[in-house]
Amino acid sequence: MTVIVEEPVFEVQENSKNISFDTNELVLDAGFVMPEPKLLVSDNGFSTPETNAFGKTFRDYDAESERKNAVEEFYKQNHIHQTVDFVKRMREDYKKLDKVEMSIWECCELLNTVVDESDPDLDEPQIEHLLQTAEAIRKDYPNEDWLHLTALIHDLGKVLVHPSFGELPQWAVVGDTFPVGCAYDESIVHHKYFKENPDHYNPAYNTKSGIYSQGCGLENVLVSWGHDDYMYLVAKENGTTLPPAALFVIRFHSFYALHKSGAYMHLLNDEDKENLKWLHVFNKYDLYSKSKVRVDVEKVKPYYLSLINKYFPSKLRW
Ligand SMILES: O[C@H]1[C@H](O)[C@@H](O)[C@H](O)[C@@H](O)[C@H]1O
Ligand SMILES: [Fe+2]
Ligand SMILES: [Fe+2]
Numbered sequence: 585m586t587v588i589v590e591e592p593v594f595e596v597q598e599n600s601k602n603i604s605f606d607t608n609e610l611v612l613d614a615g616f617v618m619p620e621p622k623l624l625v626s627d628n629g630f631s632t633p634e635t636n637a638f639g640k641t642f643r644d645y646d647a648e649s650e651r652k653n654a655v656e657e658f659y660k661q662n663h664i665h666q667t668v669d670f671v672k673r674m675r676e677d678y679k680k681l682d683k684v685e686m687s688i689w690e691c692c693e694l695l696n697t698v699v700d701e702s703d704p705d706l707d708e709p710q711i712e713h714l715l716q717t718a719e720a721i722r723k724d725y726p727n728e729d730w731l732h733l734t735a736l737i738h739d740l741g742k743v744l745v746h747p748s749f750g751e752l753p754q755w756a757v758v759g760d761t762f763p764v765g766c767a768y769d770e771s772i773v774h775h776k777y778f779k780e781n782p783d784h785y786n787p788a789y790n791t792k793s794g795i796y797s798q799g800c801g802l803e804n805v806l807v808s809w810g811h812d813d814y815m816y817l818v819a820k821e822n823g824t825t826l827p828p829a830a831l832f833v834i835r836f837h838s839f840y841a842l843h844k845s846g847a848y849m850h851l852l853n854d855e856d857k858e859n860l861k862w863l864h865v866f867n868k869y870d871l872y873s874k875s876k877v878r879v880d881v882e883k884v885k886p887y888y889l890s891l892i893n894k895y896f897p898s899k900l901r902w
Contacts, residue, residue: 618827619728621865630720632872636705642871643704643840645773651704656774658702661755663777666808668764668789674756674809679817681901684748688892688900689885691740698742702759706874710742715879718888721869731862733891734830735869738837741811741818749902761808761838763848766794771845793850801853802836812838822900832859833866843867 640647645655686694695710706713718735725731743749744757760773767790768778783789796805807813816835819826841847843863852860 618829621861630724630869630872632868633875636874637707637876638705640704642874643773645704647704649704651707654701655704658754658759659774660777660780661753662702662759662808663768663772663774664780665755666762666764667781667783668795668806670756671764671806671809675806675813675817678744678750678814679821681818681821683750684902685899686902687898688737688740688896689889691743691900691902692736694743694746695740698745700742700758701754703874705871708874708876710739711881712878713874714739715881715884716873716875716877717869719879719884720873721866724869729891730826730830730895731866733888733895734826734833734866736888736891737815737819738834738866738870739811739815741813741815743902744811744814757810759810759838760840761810761812761836762841763794763796763805763807763851765789765806766796766851767792769841769845769847771841771847773840796851798850799853800851802832802851802856803853805851807836807839810838812836818900818902819896822897824895826895828855829859829862832856833863836863837866837870 634641636642638649638651640649645652645659692711692714695714698710699707700710700713714736717738718732721728721735722732742757744752745754762768762772764783765788768775768781768784772778778784788795812835816831819831819834824831836842839848842849843860844867
């Protein structure tokens with residue numbers, strides 16, 4: 585599907601500081617010119633902070649903090665209730681997109697009241713996180729406007745907690761995601777609570793590949809239901825012109841067992857492996873831009889409105 589013009593030169597350097605990126609280009613047969621992420625070391629890039637706004641290291645689910653117990657209780661509920669049946673039901677219902685009609689920006693504004701109970705690193709309203717991520721990535725990738733918009737919208741699916749979107753409980757909306765229908769990898773946060781999930785005892789679902797086959801492609805894998813898959817469906821069904829890598833990033837950005845721990849690689853196909861490179865880039869900004877520093881919404885709004893206009897219809901079905 586993709587034609588590689590130059591050898592990929594991307595590599596992930598987890599612990600590096602002050603890294604920025606340059607790009608080579610990939611040409612898609614669909615006509616979109618897809619850049620290839622390339623890692624360069626420079627002094628101008630986004631530097632990843634050592635600690636979060638609470639003085640702890642990022643994604644430390646065991647550190648004593650004011651958020652620890654609530655986050656653990658969130659994952660307990662999430663791990664007990666995300667089953668194959670539940671995911672299938674949610675996908676069926678939400679792919680109808682019959683709940684609401686609104687623009688992307690209206691949806692961003694709706695997130696100004698939503699605080700994510702699964703997140704040990706942030707207790708700010710979600711609109712802050714969207715803008716912080718987008719502005720951080722924009723500095724390092726000034727020419728990749730599709731990536732700026734991807735960052736702006738990646739968490740919009742969290743509106744599922746809103747009454748007009750079905751008012752789903754947080755365990756069905758936020759938090760890390762993982763495949764259902766096969767064994768839960770040990771690297772998943774608070775893994776022990778899967779013992780209370782009925783699928784854990786189903787022999788069809790509890791082997792390494794479960795109901796899937798080697799290399800089947802993530803497209804064919806059911807992933808726990810939440811804001812990622814929902815926003816992917818919304819973007820795709822409303823005919824976005826964002827490139828495939830953007831849809832992949834939106835759909836799998838919470839799948840930390842894959843993009844951080846390298847689990848479930850046996851389910852990926854070649855296209856997934858290409859797209860994963862952009863997800864690694866994206867994750868750095870998604871995670872480490874979380875802070876108490878606010879973005880001036882009115883100042884940046886015209887820029888993001890122009891991107892929304894470029895890649896989306898003015899009103900979307902949600
Ligand atoms: O708590 C967070 C939050 O819900 C994010 O939106 C999600 O993408 C992350 O995977 C998760 O760790
Ligand atoms: Fe997210
Ligand atoms: Fe995010």
